[in-house]
Amino acid sequence: MELIAVKKLEAWFGVFQALKDINLSIQENEVVALIGPSGCGKSTFVRCLNRLHEEVPGARVAGEVWLDGRNIYAPGVDPVGVRRGVGMVFQKPNPFPGMSIYENVAVGLRLGGVSKRTVLDEKVEQALVRAALWGEVKEILKRPGTSLSGGQQQRLCIARALAVEPPVILMDEPTSALDPISTAKIEELIQELKTKVTVVIVTHNMQQAARVSDKTAFFLLGELVEYGATEEIFTRPAQEATERYITGRFG
């Protein structure tokens, strides 16, 4: 079933047009990888899916993004509410400083109105289990989130995103600051997560895109050049530009 439908999406930073007429459909429980050279618009695109792009001074968006049957750019839609419903994980792990591991995960739930301790405990544990971190932190939940290793911090951020049970999680180069072991854990985690959520991941690592995603979108100069099954993109891409990029002949 279609979860996200992007229609005629355009984005600007001041006069610079970062995205041009993007049309794309994402199904439920899919992992979609966004690839392309630096500056191609893939991060801008992912930030349009939770209305984060417009936070940049001078930035604006046109077009529609339908999430779960609702156009998140329709007049009257609260961008903060949109962001609360769409998890986001960034390049560098960013646990809230000064907050414990437990609180990092619980904070989104509290903002959403959950205050009962037993419910919080249960949901925090569930989120940490789903983020494959529970076993490593269950005895140290009161320690600061920042005391964890980089890989653990990133999984903590994923747990934080999962806690509010969003239908989709956006990941913007989530492993580029991590070592290979932590990267492998996150990649495994993405495979686990997709049974319940849709994942849109921006990555510069082509092999990562090939390993984790069901579909791949190739962006170039703000345009969506090719979007299709990852298997097809990495074995017989339809577009010459895609072929040149993924085989490293781009230049």
Place this chain on the structure above:
Amino acid sequence: MTRHFDQELQDLKSLLLRMGGFVEKAIEQASLLVIRREPWRFKEIQQCEIQINLLNKQVDHLCFCLLAKKAPVAKDLRFILAVVKINADLERMGDQSVNIGYAGVDYIRRPMINVTQEMSDMAEKVRSMVKDCLDALVNGDEQLSRLILDRDEIVDQYKARLLDYLQDLMVHDRSLVESALDLIMIARNMERLADHATNIAEEVIFLTTGQDVRHPSLVDKGGSQ
């Protein structure tokens, strides 16, 4: 942008083409051995086979290393996979040339059967198929590859006609049974050479277009394109 990887792929192609050159030579020697009744050519075939086997191992090793180290995708991946398969085909073609040589040496010692022209025509068809499939590989020539696929049937018909004739001959003249069996062995190996040339042409189509044209009858039954 030129990639260092391109040079490695070119090196791989060069090795494969050297191997193809030895295969062509082995087939030519095997054909001449039978047609001109020149047993001394068997040594030439064996020399070619040694080189083919050495190159077979080198090509395999290089493919293995490139797959492990370069994690190739798209056309690069298709190229290496095609080379792995073509390498196996060429190695078998070397073996089949030796088989023809063995049977030919035996045949020369026995009473002659007058099928020299037929054998010569069949050998020429096979030799041209092998040459063309290697040319198609060099140039990434999809068109030429598709033409080769059609020619396999012609070689099959040559073999079928020869087998019919030789079987008939064996029934009527028992003194020619051993000679006929040698020729059947030779015709069978020639036909297999054409099959391998066809396989190579199919692989060239795969690496140039990404299209899997093997077993066309399976496409409607879930076989991939």
